[in-house]
Amino acid sequence: MNISLSVNGERTQIDVEPRRTLADALREDCGLTGTHLGCEHGVCGACTVLVDGEPARACLMFAVQADGSSVTTVEGLEGTDGELHPLQEAFVAHHGLQCGFCTPGMLISALHLLDTEPDADRDKIREELSGNICRCTGYQGIVDAVQAAQGALAEPVTTPEASDE
Amino acid sequence: MKCAPFDYVRAGSVEEVVKVLGEADGDGKILAGGQSLVPVLALRMARPSVLVDVNRIPGLARIRPVDGAVEVGALTRHSRLVEQTHHPLLAEAARWIGHTAIRSRGTTGGSIAHADPSAELPVVAAGVDATVTIAGPSGERTVAAEELFLGALLTSLDDGDMIVRVRFPLPTRWGFAEFARRHGDFALVTAVVAEIAGSLRITLGGVAAVPQRARAAEQIVADGGSAKDAARATADEIDPTADLHGSAPFRRAIAGEMVRRALAQVGIE
Structure with missing residues (x-):
């Protein structure tokens, strides 16, 4: 089936078998290997992406179901000139990852949480990220990173004029 | 961990779903939120020849208050149930379903049709005496939720049937x-715990193959007994099976305690 979807703002046309999951389509047909596949049956959360702004397990959706949708993957987080998103910076700074396998899903889940609940407390962050399994970190660093990113995202953006003064 | 091949039909109407399921002759499956079906397909525990995608059928995701109840369209996502304010019990129950990425896809009709003994919506449906409207080859019919659930993952739905909406009565407490x-x-x-038409119903999930009424506990409460006595009666009247996650005595104790907590929320101590 021919489908058309917007991936990280770029219109993409691909031809997929109906049984192709969205995760496999992103990785194999779009060449975006940032979305990781852990369990492939909806338990681990590694393949979490945003579909029309809402988080979804990309292994539990067929690509044909995303026809006409807008999908955001971890590759969509970086800025136009390649700089890391504040969440990614915070994961680096606060040991939010070790092997990095779960990180794309963690980042997308955290991104959605901070979009919908910018003031989420530590308990809420833990609750939200409970759908993403990490076998390295013990989660402390991940929760620390999301809290740090909250602070970074809440800071007012300084304009060049202001910083000159 | 990849699904076996299947034919994919993106249905535009409920009539089309019923028609395609009929043609598939028992070998077709409805694809709604996919949060239970797709894992089953990925593990190849099921290999239907046709999947009928109902996600684009218009008008199936409405939440509508009707006198004394709230009608929920089959395609309503759990995340919308959490947000709605017409039926507070339903909102609270939906909050407990899986994780955000599950709630944003999973649907009311799917959860009821899947009939997992540990899932939240079937317990609420049985608990408030909900009625389920089903479209089938001979038109629409409505059945009580309690008559729909026959066993673990087993319902009275026929191969060509599709749940179109569920009517959840509003409990007074x-x-x-x-x-x-x-x-x-x-x-x-x-x-x-739900007070429906003046009587307090206590319904449990996870302790049997289908949602189970704790009738002895209900009787104790109706007779003015304490929540503690109702909890004890609950533990006695259920017969949970042990598994990796908990022994039978543990489940009895937890069931009693959950009944005590739910009763406390309606002011019964």
Whole structure:
């Protein structure tokens, strides 16, 4: 089936078998290997992406179901000139990852949480990220990173004029 | 961990779903939120020849208050149930379903049709005496939720049937308590207390193959007994099976405690 979807703002046309999951389509047909596949049956959360702004397990959706949708993957987080998103910076700074396998899903889940609940407390962050399994970190660093990113995202953006003064 | 091949039909109407399922002659499956079906396909525990995608059928995701109840379209996502304010018990129960990425896809009709003994919505449906409207080859019919659930993952739905909406009566008082080992896991025990048409119903999930009324506990409460006595009666009247996640005595104890907590929410101590 021919489908058309917007991936990280770029219109993409691909031809997929109906049984192709969205995760496999992103990785194999779009060449975006940032979305990781852990369990492939909806338990681990590694393949979490945003579909029309809402988080979804990309292994539990067929690509044909995303026809006409807008999908955001971890590759969509970086800025136009390649700089890391504040969440990614915070994961680096606060040991939010070790092997990095779960990180794309963690980042997308955290991104959605901070979009919908910018003031989420530590308990809420833990609750939200409970759908993403990490076998390295013990989660402390991940929760620390999301809290740090909250602070970074809440800071007012300084304009060049202001910083000159 | 990849699905076997299947033919894919993107249905535009309920009539089309019923028609395609009929043509598939028992070898077709409805694809709604996919949160239960797709894992089953990925593990190749099922290999239907046709999947009928109902996600684009218009008008199936409405939440509508009707006198004394709230009608929920089959395609309503759990995340919308959490947000709605017409039926507070339903909102509270939906909050306990899986994780955000599950709730944003999973649907009311799908959860009821899947009939997982540990899932939240079947317990609420049985607990408030909900009625389920089903479209089939001979038109629409409505059945009580309690008649729909026959066993674990087993319902009275026929191969060519599709749930189109569920009518959840509004309880005058309600309580909801759930215990799971980790947040977002399927419940070990769910307790729903709901006052419907003047009588207090206590319904449990996770302790049997289908949602189970705790009738002895209901009687104790109706006779003015304490929540503690109702909890004890609950533990006695259920017959939970042991598994990896908990022994039978543990489940009895937890069920009693969940009933006590849910009763506390309606002011019964």
